[in-house]
Amino acid sequence: MSGVISGFERVMMPLAARISGNKYLLAMRDAFSMLLPFIIVGSFFGIVQWVLLDPWGTVMGANGLNLGTAFTGLDTAGDAYKNSQFVHSMQVIQGLCNNVVTVGFGVFSFLLVAAFAYRLGTIWGGDPFANALTALGAFIIVTPQSVGDVGAFDLSYFGNKAVLTAIIVATVSSKMFINLSKNKKLTIKMPDTVPPAVANSFAVLMPVFITLFTFTLFSTFLAQMEFMGSKALNDLIYALIQAPLMGFSQGIGFSLLYQGIVWFFWWFGIHGHNVTAAIQNMVYMPAQLANQSGDAAYIFSNGFFEAGLMHVLGLLIAIFLFSKRDSWRAVAKVGFPAMLFNIQEPIAFGLPIVLNPLLLIPYILAPLANTIVGWLAVSAGLVPIFKYVVPWTMPLFFGGTIGTGSLAGGILQLVWLAMDICIYAPFVIAGNKIKDTEEE
Structure with missing residues (x-):
């Protein structure tokens, strides 16, 4: 077994190091991380809008807590309730909440262009701020500026459907702008007496002009040619790439493969979610955003997989119940508080799980089993989709409940935990036969 592990290590460690250390992928990960506060x-506010304030929703409606009737004394199914001042007030506050939701989700791709281009400007040696502004200009140029006969932007071109468009535009415009900026022949030098801010603006004037003009020509060409009936870059990319990826990623086979890769890298001591960040950001994050905005109902999303991070908690409970190894129990006691918030590193490296052949099978099998059961539960309608974004550190039960907007989500996490305990238990019991090195 040690020979097999060594062979895998020789092959996988350098590969994983190259992937996780790739500056472009790191910039992409950082860009999504920068937007997490807006998403959360x-x-x-989305939870407040759709769960708490909806006059016919989970809290106010007859199918939920029915507080609407308790507050007004009216039947929530009647016209009197519909036309009441209470409902009107709730809808006004919902509208205010929707403005904040729009910032977090309706213009997510617009914000992503700025964040990603800023990071690319940093790693590629350009002016990050000027690069971000140029990328935003390029993104606006390729975005249709009309809704029907009215001159206005359609927010659907700024939301989850434009994630790949945002990544591509930010990448191409950044590469073009930074390369042009490094060409001294295109740099307009101002006298030393000119303020630095003005001098820097003139220095990037020609690179900005050439970059934006190039995107203008491309956008005009695309609108005239209408490839596959698409007049906009986003429509073409979504039809050719993102929509097929989203559909393909919703298959149980692809999801199991994704989970297997993530946790296999973790077993090697490599941050599996960093290695697979490109898949997560291009596929499962847009799926989460689509669920949140109500544009779609994807089973497999960022929230679905983050709700299953707690499978290592099943290992700790199995250790408390079945382990006779003092070292394991000691590490489990120390790591338990952190694991309540889905922080597994103290256990992964302290037990250790990393490169431990005894725990390889359950460590990968548990999240795969969770994925299958979660898929069956959501497909059968027993559990709602994971619609709302919650921090990945949210404790067990609360994360699933808030993420789905239903107690069924929290119960699903408890079912997962019970399964995980059963999966880890035989291997923990087998570990009792292996004496601790300290005892020897």
Whole structure:
């Protein structure tokens, strides 16, 4: 077994190091991380809007807590309730909440262009701020500026459907702008007496002009040619790439493969979610955003997989119940508080799980089993989709409940935990036969 592990290590460690250390992928990960506050705040107001304030929703409606009737004394199914001042007030506040939700989700791709281009400007040696502004200009140029006969932007071109468009535009415009900026022949030099801010603006004037003009020509060409009936870059990319990826990623086979890769890398001591960040950001994050905005109902999303991070908690409970190894029990006691918030590193490296052949099978099998059971539960309608974005550190039960907007989500996490305990238990019992090195 040690020979097999060594062979895998020789092959996988350098590969994983190259992937996780790739500056472009790191910039992409950082860009999504920069937007997490907007997503979480938008999700919070979304929960308030759709769960707490909806006059016919989970809290106010007859199918939920029915507080609407308790507050007004009216039947929530009647016209009197519909036309009441209470409902009107709830809808006004819902509208205010929706403005914040729009910032977190409706213009997510617009914000992503700025964040990603800023990070690319940093790693590629350009002016990050000027690069981000140029990328935003390029993104606006390729975005249709009309809704029907009215001159206005369609927010659907700024939301979850434009994630790949945002990544591509930010990448191409950044590469073009930074390369042009490094060409001294295109740099307009101002006298030393000119303020630095003005001098820097003139220095990037020609690179900005050439970059934006190039995107203008491309956008005009695309609108005239109408490839596959698409007049906009986003429509073409969504039809050719993102929509097929989203559909393909919703298959149980692809999802199991994704989970297997993530946790296999973790077993090697490599941050599996960093290695697979490109898949997560291009596929499962847009699926989460689509669920949140109500544009779609994807089973497999970022929230679905983050709700299953707690499978290592099943290992700790199995250790408390069945382990006779003092070292394991000691590490489990120390790591338990952190694991309540889905932080597994103290256990992964302290037990250790990393490169431990005894725990390889359950460590990968548990999240795969969770994925299958979660898929069956959501497909059967027993559990709602994971609609709302919650921090991945949210404790067990609360994360599933808030993420789905239903107690069924929290119960699903408890079912997962019971399964995980059963999966880890035989291997923990087998570990009792292996004496601790300290005892020897």
